Amino acid sequence: MGLTHAEAVAADVADSLRPLRERFHLPDDLIYLDGNSLGPMPIATGERMREMVSKQWGDALIRAWNTHDWIGAPQRLGAKVAPLIGAKPHEVIVTDSTSVNLFKLLVAAAQLSDRPVLLSESGNFHTDLHIASGVADLTGLTLDIAPRAEVESRIGADTNLLLLTHVHYKSAERFDMEAVTRRAKQAGAFTVWDLSHSVGAVPLRLNETGAELAVGCGYKYLNGGPGAPAFLYIAEHLHERLVSPLRGWMGHAAPFAFTDDYVPARGIDRFLAGTPPILSLAALESGVDAFEGVSMERLWAKSIAMFDVFYGLVEARCPELECISPRGPEQRGSHISYRHPHAFELCQALIADNVIGDFRAPDVIRFGLTPLYLGFEDIWHGVDRMARILDSGSWRDPRFAVRGKVT
Numbered sequence: 001m002g003l004t005h006a007e008a009v010a011a012d013v014a015d016s017l018r019p020l021r022e023r024f025h026l027p028d029d030l031i032y033l034d035g036n037s038l039g040p041m042p043i044a045t046g047e048r049m050r051e052m053v054s055k056q057w058g059d060a061l062i063r064a065w066n067t068h069d070w071i072g073a074p075q076r077l078g079a080k081v082a083p084l085i086g087a088k089p090h091e092v093i094v095t096d097s098t099s100v101n102l103f104k105l106l107v108a109a110a111q112l113s114d115r116p117v118l119l120s121e122s123g124n125f126h127t128d129l130h131i132a133s134g135v136a137d138l139t140g141l142t143l144d145i146a147p148r149a150e151v152e153s154r155i156g157a158d159t160n161l162l163l164l165t166h167v168h169y170k171s172a173e174r175f176d177m178e179a180v181t182r183r184a185k186q187a188g189a190f191t192v193w194d195l196s197h198s199v200g201a202v203p204l205r206l207n208e209t210g211a212e213l214a215v216g217c218g219y220k221y222l223n224g225g226p227g228a229p230a231f232l233y234i235a236e237h238l239h240e241r242l243v244s245p246l247r248g249w250m251g252h253a254a255p256f257a258f259t260d261d262y263v264p265a266r267g268i269d270r271f272l273a274g275t276p277p278i279l280s281l282a283a284l285e286s287g288v289d290a291f292e293g294v295s296m297e298r299l300w301a302k303s304i305a306m307f308d309v310f311y312g313l314v315e316a317r318c319p320e321l322e323c324i325s326p327r328g329p330e331q332r333g334s335h336i337s338y339r340h341p342h343a344f345e346l347c348q349a350l351i352a353d354n355v356i357g358d359f360r361a362p363d364v365i366r367f368g369l370t371p372l373y374l375g376f377e378d379i380w381h382g383v384d385r386m387a388r389i390l391d392s393g394s395w396r397d398p399r400f401a402v403r404g405k406v407t
């Protein structure tokens with residue numbers, strides 16, 4: 001039968017993380033199971049943005065680069081993201097998008113050896129593969145895209161770089177970062193990790209696991225707002241060995257000297273390119289601040305409990321859905337995905353019923369389990385509404401088959 005409604009309510013009452021929900025703006029009666037795609041708005045963000053616009057941009061104007069330390073925002077935010085990924089504060093910088101950061105890191109890291117192969121996983125998030133193919137064309141590397149089960153065995157003497165997404169965007173499968181990084185290192189290859197579905201979702205220990213290069217997304221579990229800047233991580237010992245291919249003035253050792261020659265800044269700052277998007281960085285900062293006072297371990301423990309409840313309820317009430325996410329917590333991230341031939345229509349019918357998950361082509365419906373603001377009763381109602389939609393066949397209404405530009 002899965003958890004009863006009364007048990008779900010009791011689980012929320014017993015949940016010490018429950019008050020964190022007050023940090024977020026969430027419309028009444030909306031069950032938001034899509035924080036793995038776009039996190040909700042922290043309440044503090046509204047206030048912060050008003051202050052940024054009226055006092056800082058409005059009144060301080062260009063003086064704010066110094067008076068409000070706009071210029072230090074990429075590093076300041078990097079230092080706030082660092083504890084969430086187990087890195088040192090100066091090893092992380094917030095800038096550009098995940099795609100652009102991937103490009104910069106891959107091109108820079110490719111120069112570290114003359115080996116010919118850039119290895120990645122088939123079915124990796126498509127931006128990673130597209131960026132990798134562009135990097136391969138530019139650098140002369142050969143792109144080898146291997147099925148997930150073969151990736152590790154394909155690492156060899158010819159591997160220059162390995163590009164992997166830690167938690168898979170569709171299935172939620174998680175690579176063993178420590179084991180894969182070690183294997184790549186033993187073979188003499190560098191690994192670039194995409195942490196977009198990991199940061200703020202699962203506990204990460206980049207330094208401890210020996211990870212050297214990573215990027216990640218700001219608008220998912222970090223709740224930074226639509227199109228929020230992304231982050232880039234480089235282990236300290238590689239800082240002076242890597243040079244960004246995007247030699248913008250913000251990555252120069254002395255941007256305000258206005259010299260013709262390019263001298264990369266020391267440390268990770270050299271991976272900045274153009275002027276930082278200050279308003280977007282401010283929104284992301286309050287998204288990251290919403291994690292204050294709570295450890296990733298506690299959040300992860302709640303995520304595991306929510307996964308089990310979701311899984312049990314769907315198994316009992318929606319048997320036509322096939323779970324494609326691993327059950328073991330060590331093998332997955334913080335979302336749960338199901339295959340259904342009409343996943344798109346089901347997703348639309350759910351949205352019409354105020355339950356937001358998302359669809360991933362061709363046949364997957366995906367739900368983000370985000371312990372900062374979701375409770376067990378939310379999950380109970382989400383699955384209850386999904387079971388009713390499936391039982392009644394209401395997803396067959398033709399209006400649920402209409403596809404917008406964003407699906």
Ligand SMILES: Cc1ncc(COP(=O)(O)O)c(C=O)c1O
Nearest residue numbers: 097098099125127165169194196
């Ligand atoms: C694994 C992964 N990488 C990257 C991105 C997006 O990158 P960008 O910030 O460039 O849009 C996503 C978006 O969903 C993703 O799932």
